[in-house]
Amino acid sequence: MRNLSLIAALAVTLAACAQQAPPKDRFYRLETPPVAARFAAPALGVIEVSRPTTDGVLSERPLAYQDGDGTLGRYRYDLWAEPPTALLQNALVDSLRLSGISHTVITPETRVPPDWMVRGRLNRFEMLAGAGKVVANVELAVVSSRDGSLLLLKTYQVEVPSAAGPEAEAAALTQASGDIITAFIADLGRVAKP
Template sequence: MRKTLSAALLILALAACAGPAAPPDAFYRIEPGAPAQRLSKPALPGVLEVNRLAADGVVAERALAFARDGVLAHYKYDFWSEPPGMLLQDRLAHYLAEAGLADRVVTPDLRILSDWVLRGKVRRFEQIAGRSEVAVELELSVVGARDGRLVLLRTYEARVPTPSERVEDAARAMEKGATEIFARFLADLARPAK
């Protein structure tokens, strides 16, 4: 009887420790739509190389980040398909190529001699918990590859409301924020120099 009781208690204890299964991991992409404007002639003639955007700390991780009361954290089961710096580099290069900003838009892995270099930093890429919005902040610059001349250096910020606190809504809002920033960056570069 004692052995049976001990075995039953052991089984109950193990069952209590098991708990529910962890939710499956979810992965998100950034897919900005086509540019609203297509330039009739390239604002940056030649080849534009788009480097990977730098990112530090929580913003550099694949897990989606959120801020609550000024404290940054990240979700345990919700991830970007790639680290944000790499994800945004790829999408920005594609966006600028479609807009016709340069004759060719490439990334460094092609090892092509470029005329212009785009560098940047992801400063914020997070959900603001409790406020139903996201914050996207990118510092973007373009310099001449041969002479180092600064063409543009600007920090762009977008705050986009979300319909709920769900992670899926936050990911869609961050995509929208990135698209807004890409459009403003393109407009600044397309504007004739004074």
């Protein structure tokens, strides 16, 4: 009887120690938006697109959200495939190439001297949980590599309604990024001189 009690106690202890496996990590990408403006001829020379800068939570891969009290949090198992700044850089490069505004669009890693440099700062890229929307805020600048003159400097902010949850947030932030990139290319087309 004593052995039976010992085995039962051991079984209860082991059952209490057993934990459920954590959920699987889920990864999200930013899809390149369809290009609304296609230029008949390149208006700019070689454009170099750098990775935007950012700080804190936005420099990490977990999807971020803002609680009703204004504090930022992040999902534990829902991640961007790369940091948001890298995803935004890739989407900018792809969209600029598709638009035809330049005959060559590169990143700094190619080590080719550019005519123009696109620099940026990612200020916001999160779900506003209490408001049912996402917000993306990016400052973008286009600077001459020859003389440092500024061709374009603008802060773009887009808010997109979104259901709660990381999947809906990722989709809404993809849409917001696409809206920002579309507006940026349109603005760049207005100030570029062929």
